[in-house]
Structures are given as structure tokens and as C-alpha cells.
Amino acid sequence: MQRASEPASAGGADAFAADLLRGHTDTIVLGVLRARDRYGFEIYKAIRDATGGDYEIKEATLYAAYRRLVKDGLVEAYWGDESQGGRRKYYRITDAGRAVYRRNVDAWVVTRSTIDSLLDLKGSR
Amino acid sequence: MQRASEPASAGGADAFAADLLRGHTDTIVLGVLRARDRYGFEIYKAIRDATGGDYEIKEATLYAAYRRLVKDGLVEAYWGDESQGGRRKYYRITDAGRAVYRRNVDAWVVTRSTIDSLLDLKGSR
DNA sequence: TCTAGTAGTTGATCAGATACAGTACCTGTC
């Protein structure tokens, strides 16, 4: 993000990607894991590809999120079959994780309409 | 926010308010100022009331945002008529501010659909 | 007088996101 570096001229333009999704990372990861277990890099690629490359959650951000989710008991990690070479750490969503996911999706819906209405505050758009 | 403090049990439930709007504060303030100049506390109340009290951007957060916006030339500040006692610092959106606002609203629309699609990634909701 | 609300401000701290760097393995190519 470069928000403050090019204030009036560029400011906030492509500042897009970064902070705007802040706080949603965990929920997004949980969402990806709902269907089936995946390994870290696979989740990264899934998110990157799902947005057509417009948007990318950085690897470091995701691995930090995995650690957080494991610590909080929302996902479990296990090493995959390493016989074919490269190691892969898989993640599995827990029941607690599914519950949090559902609540966070609800929260997102509220947040979304909150921002929508705030940006339309006093009309004149 | 208490995201990490009550992980599996409450975790992320009412974590709602805080981080989920992170990065949108500046845009929200600019949005409030589009229609007319307002003073700091008035903006705070407008945001608080507009969400029916569900959601509140803390005063400290807003005053930090004002400083940032002034520094970046997106709003201008001036002291109001102090003859009736309490001092009030008013904020006026600049042309640069309006431009950034429009771009940020566009970015929000993209962000919104990005999150929507990520939370629906691989269906099965 | 005391309380509460309005109004503005600051300093310390927290936590998520990122940059950057590094390790390790595998595959394809010259």
C-alpha cells in the first residue's frame, strides 16, 4: 500500500488491494476450507486465481493467518504425503471454525450494508 | 476488538465492528463531507447515528483520520465561530478529496464483490 | 456541587498486512 506516499495525486487509487480486506483474511481462508482440506500454497493460489489476479493476499499474510487459525482452534494442520517430494502442510476446518465462519459471513453482510449506507450518507452521490 | 482473546467460543463473533471497516474510515469521512462542511464531533455523531448505534468509529480513530486527510490535502480545516462558547473545528472537502472519494467508492464496489465471491469460493454455502 | 454531554487532542499500544529474506525441493532447458 502507498496510501500516504502519493496523497492528493494518486492517493488511495490503487491503494485498493491492501487494507480494504483487512480483517477478512481469516474468514476468506475458512471459506476456502469449507469444501475440502487444502495445503497452504494451494489456498494462496485459489484466492489469487479466484479474483482473476486483480487481488492477491500475500503469502506471508496467509501463513500468518494459518498460524492464527490453528492457535485459535479454527483449523487443524497436518503434513501431507511427502513421498513424492515437496512437503505440503494441509489444513482442515474444525467445527468451531465452521461456526466462526458462519458468524463472520453474517458480520460481513452487516458490514457491507453499513459501508454502503455510510458512503451514501446524506445522498448527493 | 477481541478477535484473539476468545477464539473458538466467541471468536470473531462481535469482532465485527473494529477491523472490518479498517481502511474505509477516510472514505467514509470524505463521504460525510461531500454534502457540506462539518465539525469533528458532528461527523462522529453522524456516523454513529447513521448505523443506528450498531457501529461506531471511535473518536480517536476519527481525529487521526482528520489529521491524515488534512496532511494529504483531501480536506481543509478551519475554526468555527467560537462566540457561543465551545470551539469547533470544521472540515471542508477539497477537489482532490472529491476525486479520491470517487475512486475509493469505485474501489469499494470492487472490494465488495471480491469478498462476496471469495466467501462463496467453490460454493457449498 | 456534581454529573453529564459536547468538543477536541495526545501518547502508548495492539494487531493485521507487508516487505524481505531465506530454506528446500523439483522440473525443464541449454
Place this chain on the structure above:
DNA sequence: GACAGGTACTGTATCTGATCAACTACTAGA
């Protein structure tokens, strides 16, 4: 066989927005 590039995972340092917890100052009302 060396090397580039992609896959896969990790750690550390830093940035920044948000919040907490104060604080000053004025006004109105119980």
C-alpha cells in the same frame, strides 16, 4: 551438470490504522 524458475513453507522487521486511556475545557441541568 549447471541453472532458472516454480512450488512450498517459514521467520523477522516494519508499517499503519484502530483503539485505549487519559486529558483539557466549556456548558447545562439536577
